[in-house]
Amino acid sequence: MPINDDxxxxxxxxxxxxxxxxxxxxxxxxxxxxxxxxxxxxxxKNMVNENFTEEQARSYLKEMLPKLDYxxxxxxxxxxxxxxxxxxxxxxxxxxxxxxxxxRVDKLNALVGKYVNLEYTLPNGQxxxxxxxxxxxxxxxxxxxxxxxxxxxxxASMDFILVCTYEKAGENPELLIYKKR
Numbered sequence: 001m002p003i004n005d006d007x008x009x010x011x012x013x014x015x016x017x018x019x020x021x022x023x024x025x026x027x028x029x030x031x032x033x034x035x036x037x038x039x040x041x042x043x044x045k046n047m048v049n050e051n052f053t054e055e056q057a058r059s060y061l062k063e064m065l066p067k068l069d070y071x072x073x074x075x076x077x078x079x080x081x082x083x084x085x086x087x088x089x090x091x092x093x094x095x096x097x098x099x100x101x102x103x104r105v106d107k108l109n110a111l112v113g114k115y116v117n118l119e120y121t122l123p124n125g126q127x128x129x130x131x132x133x134x135x136x137x138x139x140x141x142x143x144x145x146x147x148x149x150x151x152x153x154x155x156a157s158m159d160f161i162l163v164c165t166y167e168k169a170g171e172n173p174e175l176l177i178y179k180k181r
Contacts, residue, residue, distance in 0.1 A: 027136030
């Protein structure tokens with residue numbers, strides 16, 4: 001897929017840039033999607049702007065993605081469902097936390113650290129970020145079961161699970177759980 005911006009390129013396991021895939025599709029040497037329609041739904045949200053409508057983005061992706069080597073060689077390049085099993089395991093671990101107001105998690109998406117690396121205020125007033133802006137994580141945003149203007153943010157990797165709440169556009173984040181795995 002033609003990508004003109006190095007900041008959105010995917011990375012191989014050794015950290016080198018992979019010029020064939022974006023960081024939403026390919027992270028740390030792993031293809032993050034095995035369902036093209038799900039990938040299109042996620043990508044469209046990141047592509048729409050005043051010059052590119054949702055319909056144009058969806059049409060472009062439906063034409064472009066099947067031409068990528070990964071989708072042409074899906075059976076050969078896929079991991080036989082290991083990544084999807086890992087995502088299911090993470091979902092179960094998150095749901096087993098039983099956090100009040102957090103709806104049941106049933107889906108995790110690839111999210112780039114740069115876009116979800118919120119700055120939290122610790123009890124001593126110090127501000128801290130927990131994520132690497134260059135890495136891709138699995139996560140989701142969910143509305144609280146109690147309503148209101150705060151959302152739950154969930155992020156996870158092989159190493160941790162992070163659950164927080166925040167207001168619109170990530171404002172006033174509050175860290176609820178940071179659990180090492």
